[in-house]
Amino acid sequence: MNTHRWTALLLGTALVTAGCGGGSAGAPAKADLSAPKDKSGTLTMVTKFADPKYAPYFEKVVAAYKAANPKVDIKLEQVGDQPYKDKIRVLTASKDLPDIYFSWAGDFANKFVRAGLAADLTGVIGPDTPWGSTFAPAALKAFQYNGKYYGMPVDLDGKYLAYNKAVFTKAGVRVPKTFEELLSACDTLKSGGVQPIAFGNQYGWAAIHFITQLNAYDVAPKTLETDYAPATGAFTDPGYVTALKQFGDLVSRCGTKDANGLSHETAQAQFLSGKAAMHYLESVEFDVLDKSELDWSFLRLPAPAGAPGDTNALTGAPDGFLVNGQSKNAGLAVDFLKFLSSKENAATMTKDIGWLSPVKDSATSANSYPQLTDALQDIGEAGSFAIWLDTITNAEVAGAYLSGVEGMLSGSRAPEQVMAGVQKAAAKAKKEVG
Amino acid sequence: MTVLRRWRTWAWVLPAVVLLLVFVYYPIADNLRLSLFSWNAFSPEPRFVGLDNYAEAFGDPVFWRALGNNAAYAVVSLVFQGGLSLVLAALLEELVGRRTRGLLRTLYFIPAAMSITVVGVLFSFLYNPRYGLLNEALNGLGLGHLARAWLGEEGSAIWSVIAMSQWQSVGYTAVLFVVAIQRIPREYYEAAKVDGGGPVRTFFSITLPMVREMTTLVVILTISGAFLVFNEVMVMTAGGPDNSSQVLGTWLYRKAFMEDDMGYAATVATVIFVITFAIAAGQLAVSRRRRYDS
Numbered sequence: 001m002n003t004h005r006w007t008a009l010l011l012g013t014a015l016v017t018a019g020c021g022g023g024s025a026g027a028p029a030k031a032d033l034s035a036p037k038d039k040s041g042t043l044t045m046v047t048k049f050a051d052p053k054y055a056p057y058f059e060k061v062v063a064a065y066k067a068a069n070p071k072v073d074i075k076l077e078q079v080g081d082q083p084y085k086d087k088i089r090v091l092t093a094s095k096d097l098p099d100i101y102f103s104w105a106g107d108f109a110n111k112f113v114r115a116g117l118a119a120d121l122t123g124v125i126g127p128d129t130p131w132g133s134t135f136a137p138a139a140l141k142a143f144q145y146n147g148k149y150y151g152m153p154v155d156l157d158g159k160y161l162a163y164n165k166a167v168f169t170k171a172g173v174r175v176p177k178t179f180e181e182l183l184s185a186c187d188t189l190k191s192g193g194v195q196p197i198a199f200g201n202q203y204g205w206a207a208i209h210f211i212t213q214l215n216a217y218d219v220a221p222k223t224l225e226t227d228y229a230p231a232t233g234a235f236t237d238p239g240y241v242t243a244l245k246q247f248g249d250l251v252s253r254c255g256t257k258d259a260n261g262l263s264h265e266t267a268q269a270q271f272l273s274g275k276a277a278m279h280y281l282e283s284v285e286f287d288v289l290d291k292s293e294l295d296w297s298f299l300r301l302p303a304p305a306g307a308p309g310d311t312n313a314l315t316g317a318p319d320g321f322l323v324n325g326q327s328k329n330a331g332l333a334v335d336f337l338k339f340l341s342s343k344e345n346a347a348t349m350t351k352d353i354g355w356l357s358p359v360k361d362s363a364t365s366a367n368s369y370p371q372l373t374d375a376l377q378d379i380g381e382a383g384s385f386a387i388w389l390d391t392i393t394n395a396e397v398a399g400a401y402l403s404g405v406e407g408m409l410s411g412s413r414a415p416e417q418v419m420a421g422v423q424k425a426a427a428k429a430k431k432e433v434g
Numbered sequence: 435m436t437v438l439r440r441w442r443t444w445a446w447v448l449p450a451v452v453l454l455l456v457f458v459y460y461p462i463a464d465n466l467r468l469s470l471f472s473w474n475a476f477s478p479e480p481r482f483v484g485l486d487n488y489a490e491a492f493g494d495p496v497f498w499r500a501l502g503n504n505a506a507y508a509v510v511s512l513v514f515q516g517g518l519s520l521v522l523a524a525l526l527e528e529l530v531g532r533r534t535r536g537l538l539r540t541l542y543f544i545p546a547a548m549s550i551t552v553v554g555v556l557f558s559f560l561y562n563p564r565y566g567l568l569n570e571a572l573n574g575l576g577l578g579h580l581a582r583a584w585l586g587e588e589g590s591a592i593w594s595v596i597a598m599s600q601w602q603s604v605g606y607t608a609v610l611f612v613v614a615i616q617r618i619p620r621e622y623y624e625a626a627k628v629d630g631g632g633p634v635r636t637f638f639s640i641t642l643p644m645v646r647e648m649t650t651l652v653v654i655l656t657i658s659g660a661f662l663v664f665n666e667v668m669v670m671t672a673g674g675p676d677n678s679s680q681v682l683g684t685w686l687y688r689k690a691f692m693e694d695d696m697g698y699a700a701t702v703a704t705v706i707f708v709i710t711f712a713i714a715a716g717q718l719a720v721s722r723r724r725r726y727d728s
Contacts, residue, residue, distance in 0.1 A: 085691075085692060086687070086691035086692060089475045089690075089691045089692075089694070090475075090691060092475040092476065093474075093475035093696070111476045111694070112476070114476065115475075115476035115477070115478065116478075117476070202585075202586070202674075203672065203674070204674060204675075257583070258563035258564070258582075258583035258586055259583075259586070260583060260586035260587065260674065260675040261561070261562070261563045261583025261584065261585050261586020261587065262562075262563060262564065262583070262586065266562070266564065270564075395692060395693045395694045396693045396694070396695065398693075399688070399692060399693045403674065403675075403676045403677050404676070406674050406675035406676040407588070407675065407676030409675065410586070410587055410588045410675050410676060410678075412588055412676060412678075413676065432472065
């Protein structure tokens with residue numbers, strides 16, 4: 001009899017423990033960032049670059065640093081993009097945050113700053129410092145919060161609509177200049193039996209990248225800034241609904257109905273095999289296209305005519321690394337990050353894995369291909385970065401957007417209903433932060 | 435002498451009691467406490483909010499949808515793992531030849547021995563709207579109008595996950611029933627045969643009542659399993675699209691580790707605990723009454 005009772009309790013506990021873990025102390029971060037005289041000790045580092053395409057580069061740099069500093073050990077752990085989002089929270093809750101950790105720009109990073117878990121790097125990476133002056137200023141700014149700099153940007157990333165030149169020529173489609181032209185190009189492609197845009201939205205973020213860009217086009221920059229900050233978000237501007245409606249048009253005329261059931265990678269495979277004419281992807285993914293047989297180029301998602309927002313904004317942001325504000329090895333961590341962002345290592349990154357680096361003059365014709373150089377130029381010309389909607393906003397707002405847009409794709413929600421959910425989440429976030 | 439023996443008993447029991455206190459009762463109590471706070475991994479101080487988290491959960495349509503999905507999981511699992519498995523076991527034992535029987539038992543059992551993550555990924559391919567075996571098969575049979583993005587549509591996502599789960603578990607419970615059937619004395623079946631009972635009558639009059647204890651066990655296992663389900667859903671849909679395939683476990687996880695709302699997650703954990711505890715207590719009461727009856 002008692003066995004049953006124990007079993008019942010154990011069953012419950014397995015779940016209960018999942019919800020446990022203490023909150024981290026929010027002590028102000030006062031990490032010692034000065035370069036250690038004697039470089040020794042163990043550094044821990046977690047990235048989201050487990051993808052076999054990217055992981056070897058980071059392993060290589062770590063090995064090189066260890067070879068140059070034999071008394072230093074670096075425990076590098078790399079996990080995938082989706083698992084990273086919860087892994088880092090688990091590490092935070094269990095007070096096991098590594099010395100160096102990956103972060104997206106926006107509220108994702110700011111959360112760590114507010115909790116005192118990100119070291120203030122202004123003194124070493126501010127634009128006026130020797131190290132800081134090696135970076136493109138816009139990239140540093142992506143990790144700025146309340147006037148201070150908290151992150152080292154590792155890549156430059158922009159979201160582009162890549163297109164298959166041969167398919168465009170065959171269908172007699174010209175490169176669209178406006179959003180409306182894009183839609184009619186889709187109609188032409190579709191009537192020719194080609195899938196216009198390869199689109200996989202299994203985890204929700206792929207759709208969110210379209211919305212990020214359309215929000216920037218349809219809502220005034222000032223309003224966006226106010227709404228994206230958790231303390232002031234309201235999301236009542238009619239531009240948000242317009243953006244969702246445009247996205248709805250885009251999916252019905254350019255996409256496919258089964259997007260929620262397809263992964264981004266499956267969609268990419270369709271583009272690579274020439275079955276789809278376009279694919280919306282990040283410049284950090286360009287390498288896959290470069291290594292294929294495809295004759296391709298890219299454009300920004302064109303802006304709707306007369307859009308009231310910033311039509312020169314580009315979806316994207318640098319990704320970066322933060323240094324744990326509570327770390328005892330912060331000085332050593334900074335030293336390693338300096339090594340990682342040396343011009344030589346940055347150039348190797350571009351060559352090995354095809355990412356653009358925020359380190360000035362690291363991309364040359366020797367280590368990159370034409371599309372990558374074009375992207376670098378285009379990122380330079382962008383008026384501002386529209387940072388990923390699911391990392392710039394508070395997690396709860398991001399969650400409401402992610403599931404709301406999935407619902408829109410499967411036809412169960414209207415744009416107005418999606419925004420009602422977002423507004424509710426924003427109100428809750430406001431209550432929590434304020 | 436008695437005092438010494440009593441102390442010795444305590445010395446043996448104590449380690450287990452301490453372990454239970456630390457790893458079972460303390461987390462349960464602490465989880466209950468935490469569900470009264472608003473906090474997350476980043477917040478410096480948990481803020482006391484009373485029953486706000488409960489009010490929010492009970493007013494949240496996703497919470498009810500998750501609970502509904504768990505209930506659907508339980509009902510379907512009962513039909514397949516309680517009903518179909520028993521029929522399967524009876525067929526295996528009564529009608530199939532000895533050699534084929536062993537082979538079939540192994541075949542049915544293999545899915546249960548596979549890692550849930552592997553099976554989840556495997557079925558994701560099977561359900562893939564573009565090159566998935568299921569849609570290909572439907573098209574091949576001229577049933578192309580039934581083909582769909584199985585895991586990507588709100589109407590089919592959770593059912594597709596449940597279906598996979600049945601495929602994986604039916605063999606396991608069937609083997610449990612096989613064991614129970616093998617323990618029934620053969621004389622009963624011979625007597626039934628002499629009396630002219632056919633296979634169906636024999637099943638209902640002998641097999642079914644004689645495996646009652648195993649049935650109770652399987653019912654408890656499947657129902658509490660249905661409320662604890664997590665991996666299957668996480669691997670295949672992560673609760674999407676639009677939270678349509680969310681179950682309590684994945685909703686807890688999403689709230690805790692994706693949306694930074696640990697208090698709400700602790701609330702969901704409490705609800706799961708109450709449900710599984712109630713099921714176990716109910717089963718306890720039933721089995722005790724049965725024992726008195728007999």
